[in-house]
Amino acid sequence: NAGVTQTPKFQVLKTGQSMTLQCAQDMNHNSMYWYRQDPGMGLRLIYYSASEGTTDKGEVPNGYNVSRLNKREFSLRLESAAPSQTSVYFCASSEPRGGTYTQYFGPGTRLTVL
């Protein structure tokens, strides 16, 4: 049971390049999330998917797109990377248990945009 997995672990892009961050979970959770973590800003929600087939914007969606490919997979795409998107990206999944949602996080992807 791997939990939440993310690929790649590290990536360096040039301004204007595109890439897709992959996330998968094997816990059969309905909800999945993408966050970015920046010093002094904490974790900010980019997009989330409450269930397969739905996606919603979070706090900082500009410059990103997402795809909920199936119940297991939730990808994040940067169409034209900018230096401001240099960050650590975390994927998470959750499911209600005991009336509340507990989030399970992936190991993160460290992205640098030059």
Added chain:
Amino acid sequence: AQRVTQPEKLLSVFKGAPVELKCNYSYSGSPELFWYVQYSRQRLQLLLRHISRESIKGFTADLNKGETSFHLKKPFAQEEDSAMYYCALNSSASKIIFGSGTRLSIRP
């Protein structure tokens, strides 16, 4: 607006001293609050939930609706408590909002 505020970016205390990490929230309904922790080189993980009223690794947090706070406390800090701590609010059915985090450093 729904918001979670952690006023301290960094908190440094000596081993054995009490610890209090502050968290205030803004939410119009009945809040569900959490503390998450990220140890060095590890994944972010749940520490405790207010709904469970539990003590984990000696930490407790009490929801104070009057002061809209959910401060994390531990009476005697240990070196292994050094980590990044995030307060979080379940703002809708499945959407979670995190605070900006507090780095706790325990000095020997």
